[in-house]
Amino acid sequence: MKGLELSRRYFETYGRPMLEREYGQYTGIIAAGLAGHGSECLGFDDEYSRDHDFGPGFCIWIPERYESVIGEKLQRSYELLPLYFEGYEVSDCAPGRRERIGVHSIESFYRTLIGREDAPKTEMEWFCIPERFLAMAVNGELFCDPLGEFSGIRRKLQEFYPEDVIRKKLAAKCAVMGQAGQYNYGRCIRRGMYETAGLSCSRFVMAALGAIYLLKRTYMPFYKWAFRGAEEFADWGSEVEELKKLMGLSDIHDYAAKMLLIERLCIRVKSAIVRGGWSYGEDCFMQIHAEHITEQIKEPRLRMLPIMAGE
Structure with a gap:
């Protein structure tokens, strides 16, 4: 099974029910999916990809203004999700894996990849961002984003360069x-x-x-x-x-x-x-x-x- 499909199924089986059960009043501001680093975000993973940073997991993105409200609690809830799923083990302790999945602010996700919290506005701003990082900012898949804040930035980046x-x-x-x-x-x-x-x-x-x-x-x-x-x-x-x-x-x-x-x-x-x-x-x-x-x-x-x- 491809990593992106594994992530989606893990989210639908355990992630979405957890969010609805424990964070009902906040589900309107929570986005989830898998994007960023890793071959699975491109759909290019294969049997050789499974020797590192592979397993069920997904990202939860919330606006930075909500981090102090639910960020830590949400991360603890994420870490309590089952460690095994459809024959695969969660591997969030592998080097670098913890930074790729779990709870992050929307702003920090884009900052770490493109050096800013929103889409570039001028030609020079676009030009200065390394292309491979723009590729990582738009890869993968969104499973939910009712607020539309994460996907709004993503859509602007997907429109490609001026x-x-x-x-x-x-x-x-x-x-x-x-x-x-x-x-x-x-x-x-x-x-x-x-x-x-x-x-x-x-x-x-x-x-x-x-x-x-x-x-x-x-x-x-x-x-x-x-x-x-x-x-x-x-x-x-x-x-x-x-x-x-x-x-x-x-x-x-x-x-x-x-x-x-x-x-x-x-x-x-x-x-x-x-x-x-x-x-x-x-x-x-x-x-x-x-x-x-x-x-x-x-x-x-x-x-x-x-x-x-x-x-």
Whole structure:
């Protein structure tokens, strides 16, 4: 059973009845679900995920103004819930697990992930939040939120970046694809710098994946799950498979094939960018498209940043 489904069933079996029985007058301000850290919040957990931080459990979120009223009591009630459920043991004592489940304020949940208690308001505020933390702030599932305070912030974050922030980040991805893949990879090979060629290839792959996520208006998760998340994009299936292939080929023996793959992937990403109206022209050197995209940025502070800022 997937961790998210286990969490939902545990909540419906024990969590919701406990809240209704012991906190009836407060159920209108209590949100519950599972979100934040962990592969189970992305739906990517498997049998290997069960050796750490896995088991039945869920989060309870309350407004910070109610913490002094019911926070500690609510946490004690949560800790008294059954320790075993459908063959799985509650593992909230594992390192880091206790901070991921149980009772938290709405404000502290968002503060720990995006550094603020509400959704960003300006382009620069959006730009300064690392993308993987935005991915964690919107993943998982809400089981209940009658007040709507938690889900209101969540919805604003799920609407994705403002257009100028997308442009800035997309320009940075294109610049890295051009520099690391189209320019430096081949130069490293010719110099016999195979270890540096490997680094260049990795930077190219991460930038290409990042561009695909931006074009799909989806936050790219922690690098460990970047490929797994990209597998959900059916219209980019062949490109994702080619990026995987690129990572698996040898820089010593297969460099010619890798250079061809790099160029082919650049052509496909460039074509999608042009179709989307982000850039123009037939040139396939990604640095040029980074500059074209930057030209369209209206927010002056974003436009003046180094072209690779936001990669």
